[in-house]
Amino acid sequence: MDQQAPVTQGDPGKDSVRDRLLDAAEALFCERGFDGVSVRDLTGQANCNVAAVNYYFGGKDKLYQEMFRRQVQEICYRQIARINEAMGVPNPTLESVLREIVFMPLLAAYEKQQRGRIMRLMVREVLNKTVHGETILEAFHTQMMTHAVQALRTLVPQLDDKQARLAVFSVDSLKVHPFLFMDEFFAVNTGINFDEMVNHIVFFAAAGIRAMAAK
Amino acid sequence: MDQQAPVTQGDPGKDSVRDRLLDAAEALFCERGFDGVSVRDLTGQANCNVAAVNYYFGGKDKLYQEMFRRQVQEICYRQIARINEAMGVPNPTLESVLREIVFMPLLAAYEKQQRGRIMRLMVREVLNKTVHGETILEAFHTQMMTHAVQALRTLVPQLDDKQARLAVFSVDSLKVHPFLFMDEFFAVNTGINFDEMVNHIVFFAAAGIRAMAAK
DNA sequence: TATTATTTGAAACATATGTTTTAAATACAC
DNA sequence: GTGTATTTAAAACATATGTTTCAAATAATA
Structure with missing residues (x-):
């Protein structure tokens, strides 16, 4: 009924x-x-x-979708806000913006905060290819990509649109993978600490982007 | 009984x-x-x-574990074999080895081959934190890491052990993330094709590693 | 207060699922 | 061929789970 x-x-x-x-x-x-x-x-x-x-x-399905939609939306807002904030300071550098983007999510994973778990759930949904995620996450992806591309091209004007998209994707890679597998990495690589990891990621990403710009 | x-x-x-x-x-x-x-x-x-x-x-559990263990082992062998093969040619360069490591897994994902699905399942197991995966995957991680670190330090002797481990992790990031989210990327970024993505990843990773070595 | 609409609670329903039972069928060894 | 061990098959079991029912309780309204 x-x-x-x-x-x-x-x-x-x-x-x-x-x-x-x-x-x-x-x-x-x-x-x-x-x-x-x-x-x-x-x-x-x-x-x-x-x-x-x-x-x-x-139904259980509907409750899940309601909860999921809200959480994804909040993550989306938060990420865009983070980019805007990093770009809003007087003289934003590539490194400072990258650090801003990378640090908080990784810290959330490191400290096992609730928001970290939500991100993991998002990835699980994508991998599970459940019906739930698809439509919700598509908007998320497009929105995030366009916003990040715009910011990156402001910082590194030599990049064309294609390059910027690939670069954003790779920064995402360098952020998401540690986010998901941080425990496993630290378990195998004792002697490397959280700050060293963050510094490395920022350095590595910046080097890659600068090399793209120099092409 | x-x-x-x-x-x-x-x-x-x-x-x-x-x-x-x-x-x-x-x-x-x-x-x-x-x-x-x-x-x-x-x-x-x-x-x-x-x-x-x-x-x-x-029981269903046991069957799953048996199947999972075998698959992970096979993936492990295959990856190490790939590294060895890439290192075994006359004059291996950083780029040639990176390409060898990155290309096949990404192609498997792109063409939606069965081996691609198995990798996805592995990731799901890690994210789900089921009992199944843990012990099996720990061996996988340590084995892969030590092997890759050794190869990388041969190619780029300036890197110390810590740097090499971080570099390997980042190469893994640059490979796994596209592997998992390739569909989503291409859905949002029409106009970029598979070869362009692979070339970019190899270039980006090499640039990051070279910059680390130059530090 | 009387009436109506909304919310809660306990039980029942229907079904899906992992597992076990039991007997028949089949292959093997002597 | 006979006896034994192994494999197959159908049915039954036990339980977990999403959902529905329906009457009692509660709040809103007039």
């Missing part, structure tokens, strides 16, 4: 059952993925009845 | 039920992951009875 919950009557703000469910979804899905969390896990964490998921969201 | 199937009596070589199940596991698990494949999916594809999974492997 495609029933949807009417706009809640009591306390539309916070700590309603609906909100508690979204919080639980964020905490649990990000940790264990869609299949790893049952509706009863969610309602247990949110301290509500099993039926609440279907009552408020129309 | 922890029963294990005795060494098969008939046709120990090929096309036994056991082998068909391993084939089915490789095909299905690599595509849909552990949770995405049911025992009945497997036995359906292998044309055998549901009980066969438990009879021959002692």
